[in-house]
Amino acid sequence: MQWNSIGEFFAMGGYGFYVWGSFGVTALALLIEPLLLRKRQNDVVTSLRRERSADERQK
Amino acid sequence: MSNKIIHWFKYGSPQSFYPLAGKMIPWFWALAAIFCVAGLWIGFFVAPTDATQGEAYRIIFIHVPASWMSMFLYIVMACWAGIGLSLNTRLSSMMASAIAPTGAMFAFLSLWTGALWGKPMWGTWWVWDARLTSELILLFLYLGFMALQAAIDEPRRADKAGAILALVGVVNVPIIYFSVKWWNTLHQGASISMSKAPTMAITMLWGMLVMALAFWMYSIAVALQRARAIMLERERHTDWVKYAVE
Amino acid sequence: MLTAINLACVRGDRHLFANLGFTLEPGGRLHVTGENGSGKTSLLRILCGLSPPESGQIHWQGEPIRGLGDEYRKAVLYLGHHNAIKEELTALENLRTTAALAGIAVADEEGVALLGRVGLAGREDLPVRFLSQGQKRRVALSRLLWSPAPLWILDEPFVALDTAAVSWLAEIVGAHLDRGGMAVLTSHQEVNIASGIAQFLRITP
Amino acid sequence: MLTAINLACVRGDRHLFANLGFTLEPGGRLHVTGENGSGKTSLLRILCGLSPPESGQIHWQGEPIRGLGDEYRKAVLYLGHHNAIKEELTALENLRTTAALAGIAVADEEGVALLGRVGLAGREDLPVRFLSQGQKRRVALSRLLWSPAPLWILDEPFVALDTAAVSWLAEIVGAHLDRGGMAVLTSHQEVNIASGIAQFLRITP
Amino acid sequence: MKQADALNQAGTLAELGTLGVLLAVARRDLLLALRRKSEVMTVLFFFVIVVSLFPLGIGPEMALLRIIAPGVLWVAALLAAMLSLNRLFAADYADGTLEQMVLSPAPLGLLVIGKILAHWLVTGLPLVLIAPLLGLQYDLDGRALGVLMLSLLIGTPLLSLIGAIGAALTLGVRGGGVLLSLLTLPLYIPALIFGAGAVEADISGLGATGHLSLLAALLALACFFAPWATTAGLRIALE
Amino acid sequence: MKQADALNQAGTLAELGTLGVLLAVARRDLLLALRRKSEVMTVLFFFVIVVSLFPLGIGPEMALLRIIAPGVLWVAALLAAMLSLNRLFAADYADGTLEQMVLSPAPLGLLVIGKILAHWLVTGLPLVLIAPLLGLQYDLDGRALGVLMLSLLIGTPLLSLIGAIGAALTLGVRGGGVLLSLLTLPLYIPALIFGAGAVEADISGLGATGHLSLLAALLALACFFAPWATTAGLRIALE
Numbered sequence A: 001m002q003w004n005s006i007g008e009f010f011a012m013g014g015y016g017f018y019v020w021g022s023f024g025v026t027a028l029a030l031l032i033e034p035l036l037l038r039k040r041q042n043d044v045v046t047s048l049r050r051e052r053s054a055d056e057r058q059k
Numbered sequence B: 001m002s003n004k005i006i007h008w009f010k011y012g013s014p015q016s017f018y019p020l021a022g023k024m025i026p027w028f029w030a031l032a033a034i035f036c037v038a039g040l041w042i043g044f045f046v047a048p049t050d051a052t053q054g055e056a057y058r059i060i061f062i063h064v065p066a067s068w069m070s071m072f073l074y075i076v077m078a079c080w081a082g083i084g085l086s087l088n089t090r091l092s093s094m095m096a097s098a099i100a101p102t103g104a105m106f107a108f109l110s111l112w113t114g115a116l117w118g119k120p121m122w123g124t125w126w127v128w129d130a131r132l133t134s135e136l137i138l139l140f141l142y143l144g145f146m147a148l149q150a151a152i153d154e155p156r157r158a159d160k161a162g163a164i165l166a167l168v169g170v171v172n173v174p175i176i177y178f179s180v181k182w183w184n185t186l187h188q189g190a191s192i193s194m195s196k197a198p199t200m201a202i203t204m205l206w207g208m209l210v211m212a213l214a215f216w217m218y219s220i221a222v223a224l225q226r227a228r229a230i231m232l233e234r235e236r237h238t239d240w241v242k243y244a245v246e
Numbered sequence C, D: 001m002l003t004a005i006n007l008a009c010v011r012g013d014r015h016l017f018a019n020l021g022f023t024l025e026p027g028g029r030l031h032v033t034g035e036n037g038s039g040k041t042s043l044l045r046i047l048c049g050l051s052p053p054e055s056g057q058i059h060w061q062g063e064p065i066r067g068l069g070d071e072y073r074k075a076v077l078y079l080g081h082h083n084a085i086k087e088e089l090t091a092l093e094n095l096r097t098t099a100a101l102a103g104i105a106v107a108d109e110e111g112v113a114l115l116g117r118v119g120l121a122g123r124e125d126l127p128v129r130f131l132s133q134g135q136k137r138r139v140a141l142s143r144l145l146w147s148p149a150p151l152w153i154l155d156e157p158f159v160a161l162d163t164a165a166v167s168w169l170a171e172i173v174g175a176h177l178d179r180g181g182m183a184v185l186t187s188h189q190e191v192n193i194a195s196g197i198a199q200f201l202r203i204t205p
Numbered sequence E, F: 001m002k003q004a005d006a007l008n009q010a011g012t013l014a015e016l017g018t019l020g021v022l023l024a025v026a027r028r029d030l031l032l033a034l035r036r037k038s039e040v041m042t043v044l045f046f047f048v049i050v051v052s053l054f055p056l057g058i059g060p061e062m063a064l065l066r067i068i069a070p071g072v073l074w075v076a077a078l079l080a081a082m083l084s085l086n087r088l089f090a091a092d093y094a095d096g097t098l099e100q101m102v103l104s105p106a107p108l109g110l111l112v113i114g115k116i117l118a119h120w121l122v123t124g125l126p127l128v129l130i131a132p133l134l135g136l137q138y139d140l141d142g143r144a145l146g147v148l149m150l151s152l153l154i155g156t157p158l159l160s161l162i163g164a165i166g167a168a169l170t171l172g173v174r175g176g177g178v179l180l181s182l183l184t185l186p187l188y189i190p191a192l193i194f195g196a197g198a199v200e201a202d203i204s205g206l207g208a209t210g211h212l213s214l215l216a217a218l219l220a221l222a223c224f225f226a227p228w229a230t231t232a233g234l235r236i237a238l239e
Ligand code: HEM
Pocket: B060, B063, B064, B067, B068, B110, B111, B112, B113, B114, B115, B117, B118, B119, B121, B122, B125, B126, B131, B132, B133, B135, B136, B194, B195, B197
């Protein structure tokens, strides 16, 4: 283990901006994509449910 | 034998694939998470500091896997699209459209992390190097595919048009790569070259491989999830969808 | 002989028709009727092979048209809502290139004579852009005069024509049927074709 | 009151008509007839002020339309061979923007109601490109339902409409005449408009 | 128009003011742009791709690229703006909407301004926003990027305004797409010279204010002049 | 087709061979291009203007201009070719001619080749012929001008062929003009690199044959592949 403190870990030997900029954006992208997908899925499902209950009311 | 064929066709239709995908997704998420933690651990705590690049080299643990994925996903996407075009199977085309955004995202991440790496190492965000340039063009090809599909309202047409574009792109990607490489070597002397990176320590290689696995599992999970949403949207008027959303 | 079996057509989320079938023998004409948007044009495009049906088959001389390719395309003449003429070219040039597309060479004098028969004498060398709506339609209809295709598929051919031209067209179609041709037609106007065995197919939602 | 005095029209080297004149009073309709290419469309465009006549004047409420500008444009509704609708927009969006062009705001529900009256209920939100030929014409005709213009100039309004829609349109025009409106029409089909004082103007070469 | 009001069948339909009409036209065009999904995106991508093509044609040396950067970026912006021009009125012309606009009681100039506004929002503004990113590829520094953005911010509305004149004049002239470029490109040259000049002046330390204020003066002139010329062009096209 | 012959009313009308149909299609497109007067001229002028814009954006130093000349000329040729693409099939699609082509008994691939041929004759060939004149503006010497012409002679048909794929795929996709550039420009890059590369290699004394033969290889590949993809694209567009 080459890190002596948390601060050193985040400083990344002076390259903190670049390293955390890379990892941060990657993490963000990999988090946002599934969230957007979840929303998309939920939107379809709710609209389908709404349609379905409308159908049933008509019958 | 015949049993197997029936089996295959059974999962080739959206209506049986939908629940199957639903069951598979959590497993791929779990695998992705495990590999990701392992990869990050190797990347930050096992791998030593690089002699010439200091800590900045740690970007490699996402940069290289992201680059690999962006290229790999394009081929997978084109395969699905080609199958969809020739066999006229809806599911294959849906998989192709489901992969594209994730592939584009990895291409973007490759560019982004590469740029953030280039600034401290080369002193500039960008150079017109063969690999960088062809990665940029790969991103354009992804975006072209997505824009074309988005611009066509009828899904069937969008699938086929996208498939042709993807296939043409697959023929072109190697041509583009080699042309750019040749162009660059003719122009540029020995100024900067990525292949001059230090011979990689074995731990580094492991870290990259594990992270690549994590990204791969992530891609499968996300692609399946997106494919499920696409199935519902496109087939919303069929009976199986009505039961599927119970 | 044209046979349609169990055709179904879906556009977007709308099922236009299903289980539609008919048989058209030489000398027969099929009038497709229905309200606006009932699916007449969609049916005609399916019959031509331009778009695939959702389900069902179309047979020409007993064989499925998917497999016939060329041979079927040689046998079909399709006239759609659009005139398929180029506004910048003259009527004569349009006629000649349309014929060339079907593999037929039309000499200048033959072309002039044909255009005279559709009532465009003296306007052969005017760019089509200057012609009136009905005159444009007549240029498109001139194809009926040289086409060797036995099966005519005509979508609203009478639109924009004046009464004289309407009865002229009815005669042309009649003569085609008399020669053993077939025709599939749509029209919201009354049509008086004397010859051929008429069938009517009403598309209802 | 619309008055045309001694109108003449020349297209290229062709004199379409000359010395053409008429007076249209409130409640009156003018049927312009003639063969294909006789000059009906040309006349209607001149009446709108879209193209200038070779010679002659057009007066609206006693004043020459050249000087009226705005005021005349407010009074005229022109429906040509083209539908003047955007294929990418939905029927509802087309309706609303056409109305906005005429300075009229149509709320969503009003728009839906109007489209329902032209027989497009349930298709309000489909891009017009997907509609059938007749349905597109209906979208264009929906302008007749909200326009406050007293003078309607309609070029072949019945084209592509099915029989139900043709008689619906005839009623609409009739109602407009009953309210004191005026209409100039062309049509190659028979038209049965019950109301208004009819005049017929045949353009002969 | 008493009579007209009497004939208003719907009766309750509200009337729009002048500004309302302008906004309605602009909104319709924006709607159209959004409907043809990815439309906004594609003008942008065109810009991006053209800018990226040059290094591929010229070679990757950064020193050289830095020198030609302002010129390339501005020429690309100009081409991107120009390419979107032929859609400004063509569709309206083809389907008869333009006839209706000319016949509409609202002043035609107003409708034209609405359309130009929408055109800029769809094609000009995105270019301004993405330009710095492309400047980075050519290794420009922060200050130069700022000047680049500013010059484009003043310059792109100018391009839309001038382009509208060309679009109106070439309307209905078949195959007018390229004729349009022929007409507008010469008119674009002052914008190009001052725009690219501003960035170059900044890079070479001369200060960009002179160029920028000339550009702004051109914009003011065009605002005044272009709608009038466009309107005239449209009327001629329809005659 | 016995029955069909029996139905030939005109009786005497001659039949055209396959090549005849191809030529008829090409001739029609050429005729159209000539009819829309100034069409050939305007593609040319576009090329000329883009090439002439650069010195305005970049500055007049001859040494600099000579270095960027091959790149600028090739990028301009590429843009000019691309701009004319959206007219390749769009008009035929809108007025129903394309439906008739698909329904024509002649193989669609043949008709497509005819159209591409006409497109090249109208947009590619003139560029090849005018290029030396523009090269002079950038102070290229005689040999380099020869290589430039040769590279364009091999390269422009390639541009037409690849572009046809994009044109077919974006057909009926409204607002497809810019989408078309998005699709085709990335595919054009190898042509650009080898084309501009040939001229640069010649200028720097390395010899252009390598680049030129690669360009020719690409052309051969495209001749084989592009008509197929275009045909498939057209069929999809009409479905
Ligand atoms: C925007 C900038 C960059 C882009 C688009 C980019 C793109 C790529 C791509 C596509 C690959 C995979 C290629 C292959 O496996 O054949 C790759 C690998 C790699 N990149 Fe980058 N890169 C960028 C910047 C950098 C920088 C600045 C460095 C380090 C100084 C770097 C170091 C590496 C290394 C070490 C590999 C893997 C080793 C190899 O396969 O040769 N990259 N990059």
